[in-house]
Amino acid sequence: MIRPLRLLAVLAALAPLPTLAQDTPAEQISAEVLGPRAPVDYAFGAFQRGYYLTAFELALPRAEQNDAAAQTLIAEIYAKGLGVPENHERAAGWYQLASRNGDRLATFELGMLYQAGLGVPKSRERSAELFKAASDAGYVPAKYNMALLHVEGIYAEPSLVTAATLMREAADAELPEAQYDYGSMLLEGAGVAPNNAEGARYIELAARQGLTDAQVDFATLLYLGQGVERNVEDAALWYGRAAESGSAVAQNRYAKLLAVGEGIEANLEDAAMWRALARRQGLVDPDLDRLLVSIPRDAGACRRACALLAIDAPQHRNRCHGAKRRAGRGTSSARPGRSRKCAKPGGRPRRGDRCRNGACRTRRASARGTRSPRPLNRNRIWGNKPATHQSSGGARLHASGQRNTPRSLGRMS
Structure with missing residues (x-):
């Protein structure tokens, strides 16, 4: 009896406005201008509020009916051990189902599992294929990872031009790691024409989003006056x-x-x-x-x-x-046997x-x-990025869109 009551309480908290309020003239005008409202996802709402078991119960019936979003949600719960024991094998199974039903986030996360060998056999080739599919579907973190794979040139065609194109797409989507790396490519002319000013601008964008590596490099650019006007005060601030x-x-x-x-x-x-x-x-x-x-x-x-x-x-x-x-004493405590007398005013001081x-x-x-x-x-x-950002799941490539936590390719080996 306790579980149904808890479920009803959560549903009441997530419930939309009463039906009467939706029939007002204002609601009708809003529907005409903006279109009909999207249905409320109670499972995802419970997940956002930390009611993981409730989210699981609400998502499971939908997942069994091939709802890709619900399948991905259940996979996330198993992958991160949220309210249930962590189980990467089950997470991989649900991600696989969601990926087949067209969920690009599930495709990306499944690639992450193949990358790390969690719940599935470790396979860089398979992970690259999944990243490519998610990238083609427009998933920004997958574009970033594919750019790094093209730079690496082992599990994707070696091409700095293709890498720079994908990196810019991810950078323009405001992914801080992509902004930093694309700025670096502009400074060095890697796959793109050199442009110090644009490179410094992209690195600044990443720095303002809190990426520590970008803050260090932007401070250095300010100190050296490379791509920006030299400003030692701002350099000290960023350092x-x-x-x-x-x-x-x-x-x-x-x-x-x-x-x-x-x-x-x-x-x-x-x-x-x-x-x-x-x-x-x-x-x-x-x-x-x-x-x-x-x-x-x-x-x-x-x-x-x-x-x-x-x-x-x-x-x-x-x-x-x-x-x-x-x-309060002005005398020196020099070691015995060595004179530490002060030099004459204006003279060169001695050691000590x-x-x-x-x-x-x-x-x-x-x-x-x-x-x-x-x-x-x-x-x-080129694969030597320091492990500045790590998620709770350990070192990975770029994280899912839910957390937007960077996972660097440099830690894939």
Whole structure:
């Protein structure tokens, strides 16, 4: 008795306006102008609200009557284990039925299962065939995957021109990964005439949609003035956004800009913090290490920065004398047997005098004295894209249209 009552409650919540309201003059005019309303899909409504078992019960009778949308919905529930135990074999069966009934999303998702070997034998050839069918049916993520397959040239005809055409179609449909990759192809002239301005524009579009890799590359374009007017302040802003998203490259470059005060107010403590975060992800930059211990702002900043450096790099523990000096004292804590006297005013300071507050002239690295952001690595779209985006189901190609989560071809092997 409990289950029927629960089902009735859900149906009541999903029910459209009363019939009387639909017979009003306003409703009649709306029907004449816009056409009749589409029927309400109660199963999908329950799915969107998280009532997965109810959605399953509502979709099952329709699925048994060869309703492709209902079959795809049941397949999604089994594939993701929503309210039921995860079962890729059953998901593959339902996707197969829906694909035969013309559902392009089901065709795409079935290709994903063949790609990963989940519930079906792993077959790159079969997955490429299914991606091609979904792409021909107009499914945007499938076009993106087919573009990458044409670039790879193993399970699709090797053709950068065809890849660029499909990539642009997906980019114009506002798929951020496609915008980023098509912008990269424009910058390099891969399958399309080189166009730095258009390439930068597409990469900016992807960056504004929150794609971290695009944010890093767009910041680099702004810093170098490639395809856009050079703007170091905006470059620092985009590096900061990507750094907060967890990009080790962005954290490293943002730390450099903070250290030298280029495009952003200098802050040695924050620079040391971002450097430590990048280092913990495996990105070690000796140039940045040397830069941080050579640009003190005051005794307190130097002491705190050196403390941060010592967390991950004990070898720097004794390099910054400000970290050893007591607060309020201007004397150096030099090692025994070595003189650390201050150079004459205007003279060149000696090694070790960089953290003093006396008359010594401190070194300050200029923008051109540090390593500028690395040139863009355009090999990423040839199958080397970093695993920036992953769905709950693991590394895959581009995800289904329901979640619109990127699944990169670079992680297909």
